[in-house]
Amino acid sequence: MARIEAEGLAIEYPLYHHNARSLKRRLMGATPRRLKEDPSHRVVVAALRNLTFTIERGERVALIGPNGAGKSTLLRTVAGIYEPVAGRLRVEGEIGSLIDPGAGMEALATGRENIVLRGLYRGMSEAEAEAMAEEVVAFADLGEFIDVQIRGYSAGMQVRLAFALATAMMPEILLMDEWFLAGDAEFMARAEERLKQLVTGADILMLATHDMAVVRRWCTRAIRIEGGVILQDGTVDEVLGPA
């Protein structure tokens, strides 16, 4: 049964590959809220601070907030990529993530090869992955491009492939960043159809977006994040105001 439970969750993102010393000097002067020094004197971004929430099965949650609010970081944390520096996170259910469309794709491999590869990444056997490839090929509807190296794909085509891939696995928890909205109208309609199926299977959708129309149409709950903390958490109407 799908469920996400976070308690006092905090993620700090160390800033390594730049001049930390001059930044530190600047931090002394200002009174920064999100950039700070951790106990071992590294400059860190407090990406998420003290988040507490529970998401039950069947909920479609929109993460809203300005750029840099921590939406993508939260998705990555729920995906199990980032481990918290404080607090607790418990995720029950199989996760499918659509966080970065190009990630884990081999630019020099064809669309079909990438589908098989992704299946293997997800722990399938080669035979299972090839069986899944047929289904993904049908949904992505890329025609002859499926056997072309994906470096020759347009951004929209990459998105279609990535979306088809992530949803073909029928995850119990689907994590999405808003880049997938780059598909064309016809694809978006089919994507919506597919997501509906996925969610009526009593699973969880977590979607980071700036598009309020999408929130109203697809989601049942909205969490507003700003500066790494939750400002509002409630039904879409409560958070966005009545339509």
Add this chain to the structure above:
Amino acid sequence: MATSSPRSFEHDAARPERGARARADLLEGFQRWRLAWVLARTDITHRYRGSVLGPLWVTISTAVMLISLGFLYAKLFQIEVGVYLPWLAVSLIIWAMIGQAVTEACATITSAEGVVRQMPLPYSVHALRTVFRNAVVAAHNLPLIVVVFLIFGVSPGWGALWAIPGLILLAINVFWGSLLLGLLCARFRDIPPIVASVMQIAFFLTPVIWKPELIEGAQVYLPLNPFFAVMETMRGPIMGTGASATVWIAAIVYTGIVWAVSQAFFTRFRNRVAFWV
């Protein structure tokens, strides 16, 4: 559809359970060696996609290097070509294996950046990928030894089979080395160039083109050089002279050190890697 991707997990900052999680990572990584194998194969085909001879280029460039260095240095060292060239062939091919593995080990995590940031995958899979990729390249080079031996009529005898435990030692070193260097290079981006220059110096300091006999007296100190010890466990048996007990002990001790340091570092910093790439 059955997948073994993580179904549920719990991260609690108060109980990081580093040791258990590192062991789970290693266990799952080895269980999924098939994935590492497919990725390694993909790396090789991509490296040579569009090329006519493909991975054979590795063999050809080694052969060219061998012929040019072989005749020159046989003359410089005043050793008969028929004696020097087979020895050089074995040395160069083993060194190419070690040198390439160490250099590629540095990119173990950084080259998989996209995957690391997108899905939770055992980091040991990336280290295995480096091991397999280097094994494939080595498989293209090793037959060259047979060719050279046939041309010069060298027969090492059954003792050459002792090179197999030597190869296994090397594989263990490459795995743990990839994990350690992969992590270190993800965190400190200055390490790959340092490693590259260290390897260049090591090439000249290790008896690769010069025979150990040439430094009479100092020969007993050679096993202090880890590259020499690991190399000699393969070269000795292949040349039919075998490797001394000192060399074997040294090679096993160095391997143990790499393993211990790497596992300790991995256990401590595994959960930070995603922030480093």
